Amino acid sequence: MSNAAISFTRIPPCSARAAELEAGDLLEIVDPEGEQVCDLVAFRRDDLREYLSSGRSLDYASKLWLGTGDLLYSNRSRPMFEIVADDVGRHDFTLTPCSRDTFRILYGHTDPKPGCEGNLEMALAPWGIDRDRIPIAFNVFMHVAFDGDGRISVLPPKSRAGDRILLRALMPMVVAMTACSAPQSNNGRFKPIDFRVLRGDDAARVAAASAAGT
Template sequence: MTAGETIRIPPCSGHAVELDAGDELVVIDPMGQQVSDLTAFCREDLDEYLSSGRSIDYASRLWLSTGDVLYSNRSRPMFTILEDTCGRHDFTLTPCSKEMFEKLYGEAEGRPGCEGNLARALAPWGVSRDRVPVAFNIFMHVAVEADGRIAVLPPLSKPGDHVRLRAEMPLVVAMTACSAGQSNNFRYKPIDFRVERARDRSAG
């Protein structure tokens, strides 16, 4: 991957990348209404991972956007959201899985889903499926009713919408182009991303 190169994650698949502190990750919805499940691990200690519970707790709200910090399970900043042109994401539901496709979609033999695709992308770092946490579900639109019921609705993202995240520590990051039909209006599409390296900005 060359500096600033835009990489396409094909539909229903995943990709992982290493970031240094200060690097900026831009996740892009090229066609609109497509979710990307994103998770991260501290590169220096893979027992430290992105935590939805810590992040929501410290932000005091469910829906995080520009200016919010995404924290690890050890309450350390992992990402800062620098830009967000969509403004609606989910940080509560787990990545779709083989079992979810069987239980909720009635598939006789479920697909790997984002959980399996994240685990496959993270395998070179020794992260197994059982260690994939709740992801930051970029562009995912989850509505919460007054009685506590939830509904997964089509994403609000338009073609070209993006989220820019600054890494606050050295990270291993994995992303998907989500496989769950409810999350993308049953129009499975790709996700794009690029990494803007801090060292390149300082050299310029």
């Protein structure tokens, strides 16, 4: 990993944070303790109607699991991210962010918490993005499996402490990320997520180190 002196921001368990990216920035997301999911959503900064699209990304990649070298596309079929490095190689882009209704319907909670959907809404409020505009997230480190009948299983993430994914922004964006609130997603223990945005020389050094495998 590069020695770039850019500190990480910690997303506490069961919460979310947002940031702005410029084209060319690197977004580094780290699982500091292992087996924790980060729901990521993104919107084009100068036109928030354009957003990161699960359907477009999976369609153009012709596969369910995206990793190093793959592109993540917008609903307008324009590349938003390139996956530059990926320690885990297993993420989900099919399930929606957990919500109050998720906890009520799947877990039987009578006083459900906001979940990732509610946390993303709060993080994105300064940009006027409300709950109804939050799409399917790129669920970083989430381990979802499908059997021969199409049944879905949410399994413990394969990420270990310190594992990361590195995404290159291909347009100016607003992004929001969570430390997921759903116990199925994180093997029953709520943990934080760390992230940082790298620009200019720092981004170049980290990208070069990743390409060199260091």
